[in-house]
Amino acid sequence: xxxxxxxxxxxxxxxxxxxxxxxxPLRHEGSTKPSKPFDFFGSECVDLxxxxxxxxxxxxxxxWDRPGQDPPYLMVHYEPSSKQGAVTMxxxxxxxTLEFPYTRTPGPVIGRFLTGLRDGRILGIxxxxxxxxxxxxxxxxxxxxxxxxxxxxxxxxxxxxWTWIAEPTSKHPIQEPFAFALxxxxxxxxxxxxxxxxxxxxxxxxxxxxxxxFREERVGAVTDVYFVPExxxxxxxxxxxxxxxxxxxxxxxxxxxDTLYPHSARFAQGLLDGKFIGQRTRDxxxxxxxxxxxxxxxxxxxxxxxxxxxxxxxxxxxxTIAPIQYKGQTETEPYLTAIIILDGAGQTLxxxxxxxxxxDEFRVGMRLRAVFKPAAERDIDNVDxxxxxPSIGNVxxxxxxxxxxxxxxxxxxxxx
Amino acid sequence: MAERCAVIGIGQTDFKTRLDLSxxxxxxxxxxxxxxxxxxxxxxxxxxVIGKAPDAxxxxxxPELSLCDALGAIGKPIHRVHTAGSVGGSxxxxxxxxxxxxxxxxxxxxxxxxxxxxxxxxxxSGGRSGGAGAGGSFAPWIRNYIRRSGAPDxxxxxxxxxxxxxxxxxxxxHVSQADLTPExxxxxxxxWDPIHFLEVCPSSDGAAAMVMTNAEGAKRSIQKPAWVxxxxxxxxxxxxxxxxxxxxxxxxxxxxxxxxxxxxxxxxRQIDCAELYxxxxxxxxxxxETHLIAQPGEGWKMVETGATEIGGDFPVNMSGGVICSNxxxxxxxxxxxxPVNQVRGTAGDYQVEGAKVALGQAFGGPNNYFAMWIVSxxxxxxxx
Numbered sequence: 001x002x003x004x005x006x007x008x009x010x011x012x013x014x015x016x017x018x019x020x021x022x023x024x025p026l027r028h029e030g031s032t033k034p035s036k037p038f039d040f041f042g043s044e045c046v047d048l049x050x051x052x053x054x055x056x057x058x059x060x061x062x063x064w065d066r067p068g069q070d071p072p073y074l075m076v077h078y079e080p081s082s083k084q085g086a087v088t089m090x091x092x093x094x095x096x097t098l099e100f101p102y103t104r105t106p107g108p109v110i111g112r113f114l115t116g117l118r119d120g121r122i123l124g125i126x127x128x129x130x131x132x133x134x135x136x137x138x139x140x141x142x143x144x145x146x147x148x149x150x151x152x153x154x155x156x157x158x159x160x161x162w163t164w165i166a167e168p169t170s171k172h173p174i175q176e177p178f179a180f181a182l183x184x185x186x187x188x189x190x191x192x193x194x195x196x197x198x199x200x201x202x203x204x205x206x207x208x209x210x211x212x213x214f215r216e217e218r219v220g221a222v223t224d225v226y227f228v229p230e231x232x233x234x235x236x237x238x239x240x241x242x243x244x245x246x247x248x249x250x251x252x253x254x255x256x257x258d259t260l261y262p263h264s265a266r267f268a269q270g271l272l273d274g275k276f277i278g279q280r281t282r283d284x285x286x287x288x289x290x291x292x293x294x295x296x297x298x299x300x301x302x303x304x305x306x307x308x309x310x311x312x313x314x315x316x317x318x319x320t321i322a323p324i325q326y327k328g329q330t331e332t333e334p335y336l337t338a339i340i341i342l343d344g345a346g347q348t349l350x351x352x353x354x355x356x357x358x359x360d361e362f363r364v365g366m367r368l369r370a371v372f373k374p375a376a377e378r379d380i381d382n383v384d385x386x387x388x389x390p391s392i393g394n395v396x397x398x399x400x401x402x403x404x405x406x407x408x409x410x411x412x413x414x415x416x
Numbered sequence: 417m418a419e420r421c422a423v424i425g426i427g428q429t430d431f432k433t434r435l436d437l438s439x440x441x442x443x444x445x446x447x448x449x450x451x452x453x454x455x456x457x458x459x460x461x462x463x464x465v466i467g468k469a470p471d472a473x474x475x476x477x478x479p480e481l482s483l484c485d486a487l488g489a490i491g492k493p494i495h496r497v498h499t500a501g502s503v504g505g506s507x508x509x510x511x512x513x514x515x516x517x518x519x520x521x522x523x524x525x526x527x528x529x530x531x532x533x534x535x536x537x538x539x540x541s542g543g544r545s546g547g548a549g550a551g552g553s554f555a556p557w558i559r560n561y562i563r564r565s566g567a568p569d570x571x572x573x574x575x576x577x578x579x580x581x582x583x584x585x586x587x588x589x590h591v592s593q594a595d596l597t598p599e600x601x602x603x604x605x606x607x608w609d610p611i612h613f614l615e616v617c618p619s620s621d622g623a624a625a626m627v628m629t630n631a632e633g634a635k636r637s638i639q640k641p642a643w644v645x646x647x648x649x650x651x652x653x654x655x656x657x658x659x660x661x662x663x664x665x666x667x668x669x670x671x672x673x674x675x676x677x678x679x680x681x682x683x684x685r686q687i688d689c690a691e692l693y694x695x696x697x698x699x700x701x702x703x704x705e706t707h708l709i710a711q712p713g714e715g716w717k718m719v720e721t722g723a724t725e726i727g728g729d730f731p732v733n734m735s736g737g738v739i740c741s742n743x744x745x746x747x748x749x750x751x752x753x754x755p756v757n758q759v760r761g762t763a764g765d766y767q768v769e770g771a772k773v774a775l776g777q778a779f780g781g782p783n784n785y786f787a788m789w790i791v792s793x794x795x796x797x798x799x800x
Contacts, residue, residue: 100472100475100534102474102475102533102534103532103533103534104438104439104533105434105435105436105437105438105439105530105532105533106438107436107437107438107440107441108438108441109438110438111438136485137438137440137441137485137486138440138444138485138486139485140485140490141490142490143458143485143486143487143488143489143490145444246435246436247435250475252475281657283657285657285658286657287656287657295653295656296653296656316556316560317556317557317559317560317563318556318559319551319552319555319556319559319608319609319610319611320606320608320609321541321542321548321549321551321552321555321607321608321609322605322606322607322608322609323540323541323542324540324541324607326540329540329542330542331541331542335542337548337552337556338556339556345657346656346657346658347655347656347657347658347659350548350553351548351552351553351556364559364560364563409563413658
């Protein structure tokens with residue numbers, strides 16, 4: 001289970017490169033953190049906490065819908081807790097919000113169910129001699145495809161069990177304390193998990209009768225409806241909408257905080273100081289940024305293994321990106337990114353933006369020097385433990401020719 | 417291994433965007449087709465192995481649990497595999513090991529992606545994520561392949577034109593262009609220099625499925641069995657000092673292990689055709705070298721001479737490959753499924769005449785996960 005979740009972390013970040021190669025375990029051996037924003041299962045691994053949070057959010061996603069969302073994009077934005085000055089462990093964590101709007105094609109069964117909710121009806125489906133609500137595409141006993149034989153159920157039902165949500169988050173379907181309850185609707189043989197508005201936990205009990213109330217604005221989502229005690233229900237007259245619900249939108253957003261590991265904090269401090277701090281691995285090559293461990297020798301690296309690299313390197317390859325104009329695109333003109341290997345480093349930087357050297361003058365083998373921003377303008381907002389590279393672009397103003405002759409092509413390392 | 421493994425049923429969906437189906441309906445489509453192909457039902461299946469790429473692509477977490485009824489897995493073991501883009505390949509390989517181990521007699525394996533649910537914009541460069549995107553990340557490596565091998569600039573265009581033309585013979589293709597020429601590819605916009613627009617895979621929906629069984633099951637099969645001769649998976653770190661992502665060591669070692677187990681000493685001669693995971697055209701010559709089919713620096717020559725065309729001496733991506741359809745999780749499985757199609761002789765318009773031994777390969781991540789297998793119409797093919 002942990003393996004699976006850790007992989008989810010990678011994809012949440014959209015950070016393909018260091019993660020996928022890193023393998024398990026992802027425990028960052030030898031690292032400790034003074035503050036732990038999450039502490040699931042006694043783990044010190046923030047990654048794990050993150051994915052548990054993602055898992056919870058995804059569950060919320062099942063029951064939550066936002067109409068009129070922007071078309072999809074992947075966005076990570078940052079609320080820095082530390083812009084300037086010395087990086088100490090206590091100044092982190094840094095807060096992030098990861099957001100991604102998804103769409104769903106609910107298919108012939110759930111689509112009909114959602115259409116029903118929009119139209120003020122709750123539909124179950126016939127499965128043998130039972131009525132399932134919410135309906136399912138396949139018989140949960142035999143896996144056979146169910147015929148599209150829908151039956152109106154409710155709008156009242158019986159609470160089979162419940163839990164009280166004393167402090168709803170902005171993601172909950174009701175923005176005041178409420179109950180999540182298993183409601184068996186009249187006419188149905190199975191229960192539906194849904195929200196019940198009640199004045200307090202003393203006002204809800206197993207066996208109590210509740211009635212569906214439809215919201216004013218309905219979009220074909222499970223949140224078009226909620227439940228109230230039967231006695232509190234108001235008579236509603238619902239005007240059916242048009243067409244079937246064939247596609248729905250769902251935004252997952254995940255706020256989280258990340259506390260830097262010691263080697264990450266030293267790397268971040270280096271950037272603020274205008275220095276590139278890597279770590280020497282056991283075979284003598286330098287990993288930049290350092291990982292806190294030697295991936296090949298499988299040993300922990302400490303401050304004693306830190307190495308400062310010169311801000312000078314060689315272009316190993318590059319590409320010119322013609323930005324595709326999708327919603328959320330921030331680039332409008334073609335731009336050049338280069339893969340640079342710093343002198344003394346054993347591995348390359350991820351593509352660095354080159355905006356000041358014309359494409360027709362750019363070439364593999366060029367010697368470039370990083371020109372840092374003024375100290376007051378350097379920020380490390382987007383340093384996180386897993387993906388430290390992008391922060392280089394936040395401290396380096398630009399790359400310029402070092403004035404040295406090109407590196408001969410046959411002397412370039414093969415690591416691209 | 418205790419048992420031999422044979423593929424006796426295959427199924428795949430069309431790979432265009434599917435707004436009519438739920439995710440459940442999509443995987444079930446492929447699963448039912450594979451079962452029908454094998455002449456079996458869910459009742460005959462002992463275990464299900466499912467694979468897909470990151471859950472974040474659709475935002476449905478742990479889908480293997482919510483899909484168990486769609487896959488007939490209620491009351492049976494279901495296993496989930498995940499190795500980034502190579503996952504469809506490693507899922508099929510994992511399923512075959514479950515047969516070989518003797519643990520199960522008949523296994524259903526399924527892989528899928530429904531990319532339209534997530535509108536896969538994070539594969540593109542820039543935007544709010546500020547990332548390099550898939551193309552932006554691979555393009556510099558391709559540039560270095562070209563520099564190191566001395567390949568002519570139009571090799572990628574030739575691969576893309578071949579794959580899109582092949583794809584026009586495959587009724588499942590998402591994108592295909594029956595008359596595409598390298599010249600037209602070269603005239604398409606340069607998106608990630610040196611990658612042109614027409615050298616890039618699409619973003620597809622789809623599922624693929626296979627039914628595997630042991631030698632006893634194969635005897636009863638209504639289909640001609642495709643025997644799994646050997647398989648291999650290899651992994652390396654994505655970033656480490658001294659790594660060569662253009663010709664990754666893991667890719668070479670995966671091929672070495674695969675050929676050794678099969679008894680293959682001259683892959684280009686002893687293998688009749690291959691499906692390779694080529695999401696950007698230039699990966700074809702890169703993989704031909706990585707997987708030891710071509711000599712170092714010479715993969716592009718196989719493209720230039722037409723060896724990788726259907727009718728050439730080593731056809732590659734007869735189905736149109738990833739350049740025509742890329743439902744990511746399913747893509748790797750399709751690379752292993754299409755060789756089955758070939759050695760059974762059921763590949764229709766893109767059949768390689770007389771194919772007896774075929775190679776399937778999938779890769780994932782930044783060129784650091786590999787899954788490969790070799791299948792044959794014969795349980796013990798003679799490679800002499």
